[in-house]
Amino acid sequence: MAKDQKGKKRGFISRLGDSQVWKSIIRTGVPRNRRGRMFSVLNSVFLHLHPVRMPRHAVRLKYTWCAGGLSFYIFCVLTITGILLMFYYRPTVEYAYTDIMDLSEQVPLGIMREIHRWAAHLMVITVWIHMFRVFMTGSYKPPREFNWMVGVILLVLTLLLSFTGYLLPWDQLAIWAITVGTNMARATPFLGHEGPGAALLSIGDINLVHAGSDVRFALLGGRFVGEAALLRFYVLHCIGFPFIIIIFMAIHFWRIRKDGGITTPV
Amino acid sequence: MFPMDKHKNIPNDVNNAEENEQISGQTDEISSDSANPKMDSVDEQNLDSKKPEVPKGEPEKNPAQKRASIGKGSIFVEPIKRRSFFSWLTLAWLAFTAATGTFFGIMLRFMFPNVLFEPKQTFKAGYPDDYSVGDVTTSLKEKYGVWIVRSTEEIYALSTVCTHLGCTPNWLKNENKFKCPCHGSGFRKTGINFEGPAPRPLERFKITLANDGQIFIDKTKKYAYEKGQWSDPESFLRV
Ligand code: HEM
Ligand code: FES
Secondary structure (H helix, E strand, O other): OOOOOOOOOOOOHHHHHHHHHHHEEEEOOOOOOHHHHHHHOOOOHHHHOOOOOHHHHHOOOOHHHHHHHHHHHHHHHHHHHHHHHHOOHHHHOOHHHHHHHHHHHOOOOOOOOHHHHHHHHHHHHHHHHHHHHHHHHHOOOOHHHHHHHHHHHHHHHHHHHHHHHHHOOOOHHHHHHHHHHHHHHOOOOOOOOOOOOOHHOEEOEEOOOOOOOOOHHHHHHOOOOOOOHHHHHHHHHHHHHHHHHHHHHHHHHHHHHHHHOOOOOO | OOHHHHHHOHHHHHHHHHHHHHHHHHHHHHHHHOOOOOOOOOOHHHHHHHHHHHHHHHHHHHHHHHHHHHHHHHHHOOOHHHHHHHHHHHHHHHHHHHHHHHHHHHHHHHHOOOOOOOOEEEEEEOOHHOOOOOOEEEHHHHHHHEEEEEEEOOOEEEEOOOOOOOOEEEEEEEOOEEEEOOOEEOOOOOOOEOOOOOOOOOOOOEEEEEOOOOEEEEEEEEHHHHHHHOOOOOOOOOO
């Protein structure tokens, strides 16, 4: 095995590439030429989102600032650090705040929480920068108008992730920020109990949309920011929104390719 | 709407007739294929350009007979099998759609619990004599979100929700005002706003006397000053 037919010794990579284990995972073996490289991209679930060949301009940092790529990278960092935080954090009124203190002060290195928090701030920034670059390069124009809309949804989801995560430390800043933030939902047309049109939705004397049945209530699980709100935000933050944003990211990346790759700088 | 409908209405269905024409037309075309030099190389483009030509030529042969044969074909070749298949399929899809729709309704309802572990919206707050004139009682603030204020003539229940963005102000006794820590709105003892971003006075809750002579507060009914509701007899208690 270590030698080829002519009895010459072969390099480790070369032998690895021909081994059964490797070939069972990556069918096309070690890519040795352009064709091989193309095949490995096409046949990998992770790589196949990428085009097999890319125009030189598409990887020019000056054009994209890699802001979209950075957003995705930071999202991955957030997912990993977030899962780690879940091992220590309990989303209850009794423990939430102390668990956060514990995370900063007792948990080894105390740094996971900071990484998650800083990365969260950074992701909001990079997503905005990405949107700005897409706008300034005119890349929202047809045929990319659909992907711009997908992008807007991604932006909203990014902000919602940020917003739901903000309540979890359960300190004064968090509680009142979420109180103020969710109060905006009161004014949602028809769906918020203080919003325009809400008064129209009534049967006789009975209001259908009130403080116990509007969108704000659905978000908080109560009439004020309390236990139920903490749990709901926790579930949305850790499972709900990440799940949705991953779906839209997949659409976003797929559409970039279907729209003919990223735009060409003029 | 469903494929089934098309097949039921074959004699009147123009779309369907056209479809069938194309299909049978194609078989015709294949036999004449070799005779037509254009069609010799079968690549994608040719196949595409072939289709539109066919229906044009076909009806000239014998449109009436053709249509009839289509009807025959669909009804007699595999009549019952197809129909029952499609109706079952339709039924299955309808059931599936209904089930899915219902489930979305259930999901929505699921978010609104039947039992809330929150302090009650209506409660008794002791006797009028428990409150002394000129005082703002803050003991109910934490649990019920209410300040009870007694002036010389009346007792009223103020909401502790700041009318700016909903934080909870504090009663500052020395300065004789409610002050909101979030953005600094200030309210007089009456609830009237006088400083900061709050756009309107604090709201008052329905306040009445229960049969046992205790004060009874109902938070589901609110009275807003700017709507002239503070003159409502249930918005205060005359003492
Ligand atoms: C979760 C947030 C987002 C992620 C992870 C993301 C990721 C990406 C990536 C990796 C690219 C490839 C080009 C580049 O890096 O600049 C891209 C392109 C694009 N993005 Fe985003 N994006 C996000 C949010 C947005 C937003 C908020 C918008 C605008 C509303 C947007 C609109 C677009 C458009 C139109 C393109 C194609 C650009 C072109 O053809 O030059 N994306 N996105
Ligand atoms: S919420 Fe009270 S001043 Fe803004």
